Amino acid sequence: MAAIRPRACEGMAKGTFRSLKVFNYRVWAIGSLVSNVGTWMQRTAQDWLVLTQLTQHSATAVGIVMGLQFGPQLLLLPWTGYAADRFERRKLLSVTQAASGFLALILGLLCITELVQLWHVYVLAFLSGCVNAVDSPARQTFVSDLVRDDDLSNAVALNSTSINAAQMVGPAVAGILIAAVGSGWAFLINAASFGAVLGSLGLLRVKELHANARAGRSRGNLVEGFRYVRSRRDLKAILSMVFLIGTFGLNFPIFISTMSVKIFHGGANQYGFLTSVMAVGTLAGALLAAGREKPRFGFLLVGAAIFGLGFAFAAITPNVWLFGAALVVIGVSGLTFVNSTSSLMQLSTEPVMRGRVMALRLAIGVGATPIGAPIVGWIADTFGPRWALGVGAASGFMAALVAFVYLIGRRQNQPQLNKGDR
Numbered sequence: 001m002a003a004i005r006p007r008a009c010e011g012m013a014k015g016t017f018r019s020l021k022v023f024n025y026r027v028w029a030i031g032s033l034v035s036n037v038g039t040w041m042q043r044t045a046q047d048w049l050v051l052t053q054l055t056q057h058s059a060t061a062v063g064i065v066m067g068l069q070f071g072p073q074l075l076l077l078p079w080t081g082y083a084a085d086r087f088e089r090r091k092l093l094s095v096t097q098a099a100s101g102f103l104a105l106i107l108g109l110l111c112i113t114e115l116v117q118l119w120h121v122y123v124l125a126f127l128s129g130c131v132n133a134v135d136s137p138a139r140q141t142f143v144s145d146l147v148r149d150d151d152l153s154n155a156v157a158l159n160s161t162s163i164n165a166a167q168m169v170g171p172a173v174a175g176i177l178i179a180a181v182g183s184g185w186a187f188l189i190n191a192a193s194f195g196a197v198l199g200s201l202g203l204l205r206v207k208e209l210h211a212n213a214r215a216g217r218s219r220g221n222l223v224e225g226f227r228y229v230r231s232r233r234d235l236k237a238i239l240s241m242v243f244l245i246g247t248f249g250l251n252f253p254i255f256i257s258t259m260s261v262k263i264f265h266g267g268a269n270q271y272g273f274l275t276s277v278m279a280v281g282t283l284a285g286a287l288l289a290a291g292r293e294k295p296r297f298g299f300l301l302v303g304a305a306i307f308g309l310g311f312a313f314a315a316i317t318p319n320v321w322l323f324g325a326a327l328v329v330i331g332v333s334g335l336t337f338v339n340s341t342s343s344l345m346q347l348s349t350e351p352v353m354r355g356r357v358m359a360l361r362l363a364i365g366v367g368a369t370p371i372g373a374p375i376v377g378w379i380a381d382t383f384g385p386r387w388a389l390g391v392g393a394a395s396g397f398m399a400a401l402v403a404f405v406y407l408i409g410r411r412q413n414q415p416q417l418n419k420g421d422r
Contacts, residue, residue: 175272281331
């Protein structure tokens, strides 16, 4: 038995972390991990700044900030996806990452000098959202430039692993910084962290990038993504699920901050701790996804259903420890859902269309936040955080129903399966 275990572990490592053998992906992953830690520090500090320093515990204000930050994903949809398909992604990311760092620097300086006001956060959140709207589809599809299609699903999952490993560290560090020296330093550290991504982009071996076909310049290319998705029944089902969970379920800053402050009466350290606890679940979900050879539509059904159950349990938890346990379940299931949608859509989409299709996914899942976040925030303020969690549970159950109906219809009609459905 002793001789067998090392080989088993070695095989698992080769399967789960196989994309890291590629030099370009490895360099990109290191830079992204550093930047992701800074990003989670900023998200935690920003929510806490709005909730406790600039307002009287207003979840609605937090929802407005989220809406302004993610709304541009929807507003700029035709251009952001086209940009990811049309321009060289490495250069495009250099511009967007530098711009994000500059905006974080401004917010940090406003906090350090004690000049920050709520409208400052609103404006900077919107500007940051505009930059991220261009950055996100380019960053997600840039993975296909770094690895072969055989490793794409693994690379997507490892990207999520990086994000969620950072989510374990970033909020906890932010909580300590906020309590010790204030929110401003979290923003300044995030601004500095973008240097790691810019450095990794500069170190890439350009000749080893897998250049995909680029979209042409014709005006019709801006709407081709919509036409392409409209012709695909599987993509329409996935995007319907993404809308439900993205609009009403992925409002974690509202859920966690209001439960921490209003129900469990904790401070910044507890809020950072709870955010990191949920990251344990999302990290576990990312590692499980990285170990799978190929995503399947059934993962969406299971992930969405457990997501709803996790929220339902969180809504009735009597203490912070059980609430933390519920967050782990939500993290695992939510990450399974998010990773599966990303991998399925990229693997089943023509390379020349990936940027626009992924921009549409981001616009529907993240850009719908201006609809869901203020509603969820209002429910938390008016009826209490537990009722807001109930909305999250409903989003998971409804998304699971969409997946169930699609799978039943596919089985009954026996259509020609797309590559991503096999």
